[in-house]
Amino acid sequence: xxxxxxxxxxxxxxxxxxxxxxSEHYKxxxxxxxxxxxxxxxxxxxxxxxxxxxxxxxxxxxxFLKELARISKQGYxxxxxxxxxxxxFENKKAHLWHLTFDDIYNKMIISDKIQYFxxxxxxGTIKKFNEYFRESLVIELYWHEKIEFEVIKFxxxxxxxxxxLNLFKKYFSKRLREMIRVLKTKYRN
Numbered sequence: 711x712x713x714x715x716x717x718x719x720x721x722x723x724x725x726x727x728x729x730x731x732x733s734e735h736y737k738x739x740x741x742x743x744x745x746x747x748x749x750x751x752x753x754x755x756x757x758x759x760x761x762x763x764x765x766x767x768x769x770x771x772x773x774f775l776k777e778l779a780r781i782s783k784q785g786y787x788x789x790x791x792x793x794x795x796x797x798x799f800e801n802k803k804a805h806l807w808h809l810t811f812d813d814i815y816n817k818m819i820i821s822d823k824i825q826y827f828x829x830x831x832x833x834g835t836i837k838k839f840n841e842y843f844r845e846s847l848v849i850e851l852y853w854h855e856k857i858e859f860e861v862i863k864f865x866x867x868x869x870x871x872x873x874x875l876n877l878f879k880k881y882f883s884k885r886l887r888e889m890i891r892v893l894k895t896k897y898r899n
Contacts, residue, residue, distance in 0.1 A: 711756045711782070713744075714764030723760060747773060751781040759785035766790065766805040771820055775857045784854040787818075792826075794847035798836050799829040811849055817858035818851060 712723035717735055719726045725740040726732065727749070733741040742750060747770065759782035766789050768774040778785060789809045795801050802825055810819045831839070840847055851857075 711751075711758070712760045712762070713749075713778070714761060714767070720760050720762070725756070749777045749781055753780055754783055756782040757784070758782060761785065762788040763790065766795070766801075766807045766809065766823070769806065771807055772859075772861060775818075775859055779853070779855070779857045784852070785857075787851040787853065787857070789849050791847055791849055794836060795823065796826050797829055797831045798833055799831065800833050802829055809849060811851060812860075815858070817860055820859055820861045821864060 711725040711727060712719040713727045714729070715723075715726060716728065716730065717732065719736065719739070723739065725742065726736045727742045727744055729744050731743050733743070744750065759778055761778060765771060765774065765787055778787075790798070790801065790805070792808045792810070795805055795808060805823050808821050808823050811817070812819050836847065
């Protein structure tokens with residue numbers, strides 16, 4: 711099953727589920743519209759469930775992850791990294807959570823989303839970047855039997871926002887200093 715996929719379901723999914731009624735789009739597949747918080751499926755009904763770029767949108771993320779593990783034996787979760795999430799205009803208001811993965815304890819760490827800087831890319835542009843920098847922009851998690859996760863709350867005011875303008879200023883200031891150093895060396899000789 712592919713859950714929350716919109717119009718871009720995985721081609722191998724036999725069941726599609728979404729909060730939007732996309733039954734006309736998926737006439738050749740079994741489509742189930744989600745209307746309740748509890749997913750309308752039996753325990754372990756699916757062998758595999760895909761939730762790609764869905765989890766970061768869900769208000770009750772703990773409940774949703776437990777529901778995924780309830781309805782399926784295993785699955786795949788894909789979410790943007792904090793970097794991608796901050797780079798994309800459309801994610802600024804639509805995403806509620808930042809997710810990372812703790813390799814030591816083998817679990818997802820979930821925290822409130824913080825917009826560290828103003829976005830500079832559209833979804834179309836970031837998809838192009840994904841061709842080259844996917845491992846820096848996407849977190850992929852395969853799970854079996856259960857999904858290990860922890861929700862961490864922290865004060866959003868603890869983190870200072872990063873100014874893109876200041877980053878550019880620092881970059882160009884450094885480049886200018888390098889150019890001046892090269893010119894001084896060149897004309898001294």
